[in-house]
Amino acid sequence: METCVKLSILTVEQAARLSGAGLDFHNHNVDTSQEFYGSIITIRTMQYRLETLENDGQLGIKVCSSGIIGMGERIEDRVAVLVLVANLPKHPERLPINSGTRSRVYRSMTPPSDQILSPLRA
Numbered sequence: 001m002e003t004c005v006k007l008s009i010l011t012v013e014q015a016a017r018l019s020g021a022g023l024d025f026h027n028h029n030v031d032t033s034q035e036f037y038g039s040i041i042t043i044r045t046m047q048y049r050l051e052t053l054e055n056d057g058q059l060g061i062k063v064c065s066s067g068i069i070g071m072g073e074r075i076e077d078r079v080a081v082l083v084l085v086a087n088l089p090k091h092p093e094r095l096p097i098n099s100g101t102r103s104r105v106y107r108s109m110t111p112p113s114d115q116i117l118s119p120l121r122a
Contacts, residue, residue: 004064009048012055019059025093026056027064033080036073050088057090064094071100 004025005018018026030049031037037046056063067081085095 008052009044010052010055012059015052015055015059015061019061023061025062025064026052027066028052028056029066029068029098030081030084031066031068032071032073033077034084035080036071036077040071053088053092054090057088063090063092064096065092066096066098068098068100 002024003022004027005023006027008028010018010026010028015026028049030046030053032040034046053063053065065085067078067085069078081097085092
């Protein structure tokens, strides 16, 4: 059996403790492109997310990191998530793409848009 946790930002020390305790996977999402990130998340930066993924990789923790579509992003933002993840020093072992369909979590943080894309339209 593999262990997996979904946590927010981890310091190197926190990741080391989890790795030492036998954690297999950390689910930590990049959510969207760097360009669109500030439109939906204002309490942290993309850089914090990238540092957490790097810390996990350095300590041997496998990563599941997803993108979320349907939050008002452009098609270019969707592609940019894939490019971002492809250029990480260590690739995530799993990359699910979730449909946010302007979910309740992000709805209040996403500005109105006349060009909201259907989550399943490429």
